Amino acid sequence: MAGGSGTRFWPLSRKQRPKQAMPFLGGKSLFQRALDRVEALAPPEHTLIITNEDQAELLASQAGGLPRENIVGEPLARDSAAAVFLAASIVVEQDPDAVTLVKPADHLISPVEKFAATVNRAVSIAGEGFLVTFGVRPTSPATGYGYIERGEKLEAAEDAYRVVRFHEKPDRQTAERYLAEGRYYWNSGIFVWRAADILEAAREFAPEHFEAIRPLGRLFGTGEFAPALREAYEPLEKISIDFGVMERAQNIATVEADFQWSDVGSPVALRGCHEPDESGNVRRGLTHTLDAANCVLLSDEDHLVAAVGCEDLVVIHTDDATLVCPADRVGDVKRLVSELRRREETRDRL
């Protein structure tokens, strides 16, 4: 799944240069890193990218040996349930018993060995008909993630459990309780299941989606696919896979993921996954600080960003736009981007 519009990373990310495709801290894009990660698990011809139409060519240029037809561009944004059902419909036509790993392209994960080991544990459980989510063991009382509450232990694999319930992003106090109690995981949005099983769940819990999308699998690879896809997507509600299926189905399991994980939901998340300087500042490009602490300062090698006396501030410089925003306000960047879209002078910077 590589379909994010990337507004939360503006001005680094743009409509034509979404977060997952932009060169990240040190070279490769998040998308390329995601491909590297699955390369160890499945051959390129078994890797399917669901993205939006506008980004398909850009991602193709970064996708190395992946067959071009395996990059599917959605003509309309219909959230993750549609993308998941579309992928499953395509895969199940090729192999009715296929077990699939479904993951967002814009997460940071390391090390790759631990990730692969977790996938393998999940595959064992999926083989028994479970829809498996990856639960990341929390390292802090984060309020920016949803949580998974685990229940009864499963026999089929180590550190695997039935899911009692999914919980929305908690407040600080609740997050601290989750962390202390030990049976709550961060909801990573990474899944393993048999394609046939998630389609069965779609039929039960999201029947309109199922009816619209399931027939597309048979058209994949033909000239009828693109127009049928548009027609199928047009009337669909935007529903996430969590809301559409995971929070309703009974056969949900979770495997504990002990790898390092971050969804890099905003520049502030870089503080958690990039080595800061001795004052806690995450820096890229040519920067200088004087009494600055816990800032995220992103520039390039040609432009100096100097921060004096700043704390918890995000400064992102790009060629044609600079964002300045306190770390606890980055959630509003999405709203900023909407405002910029309505202004003629700023529209071309999105």
Add this chain to the structure above:
Amino acid sequence: MAGGSGTRFWPLSRKQRPKQAMPFLGGKSLFQRALDRVEALAPPEHTLIITNEDQAELLASQAGGLPRENIVGEPLARDSAAAVFLAASIVVEQDPDAVTLVKPADHLISPVEKFAATVNRAVSIAGEGFLVTFGVRPTSPATGYGYIERGEKLEAAEDAYRVVRFHEKPDRQTAERYLAEGRYYWNSGIFVWRAADILEAAREFAPEHFEAIRPLGRLFGTGEFAPALREAYEPLEKISIDFGVMERAQNIATVEADFQWSDVGSPVALRGCHEPDESGNVRRGLTHTLDAANCVLLSDEDHLVAAVGCEDLVVIHTDDATLVCPADRVGDVKRLVSELRRREETRDRL
């Protein structure tokens, strides 16, 4: 006096593009505005610019009809006392009775008519042997300016007083008392005196300066001037005219200046002299704000600066450097510039 190194306005001002010479909010530089202001009072051939050697050509290019030889470049920075004595030494050779207006080139003053009227009042008092300072009636309890405490009223002109004492930049509480009591003025650093009188004061209170600089007046306009100037300046201590003379001499008067005045000592001062938006933000160039208040956002028309959720923040974007600094920390920009001077990668941005 147009000799500032301009570090406090970095990155807008540079060594080769000092504050007084940079295109300011809306076109003309502060230096050009200063020239416009004195044009009404004296012909160009009676206007003398004391600047540093490195800036002389740049200022000459902005000086319109001013004779090139009237722009004197100092080879070494020796603070304002040396500059004032040098100007007086040159002027007194041409007219022993000359009354001179001495003013920094980097202040914002308006309207020009009130300024001219104040100068004329000051000239009357200077004719009686006083060294006259311009005291600006405070409009707020500013802590960024020195203050002049006035005493006995003088007969020679309206709103003119003897000076009791000069006061350093006060703390907030003291500044509020000054404002309430009504007999304290902001020390504008603008003076009127007979050239002969300030030289007499130099002889008494700064004899080393006097001995070194007084002979230069006779060499002005000859090939001997430049080498003699360097030799004279070399051993001099850096002393301000306030410390060197004004705080020591007895014949000090002040005229109340009722024009709008700002020394534009830092970008924050722009808040006081440029129309802010409805949230108190001073903006230049292409900017966008979302919940930002009392910020100073300076960019150009080609680069968007977007501030989300910021308060009292200064953001200055230029082609090769961006500064981000809370308004109450701009005093540290000078220190920042020293640090940047010591870093090889940043040195060429000063």
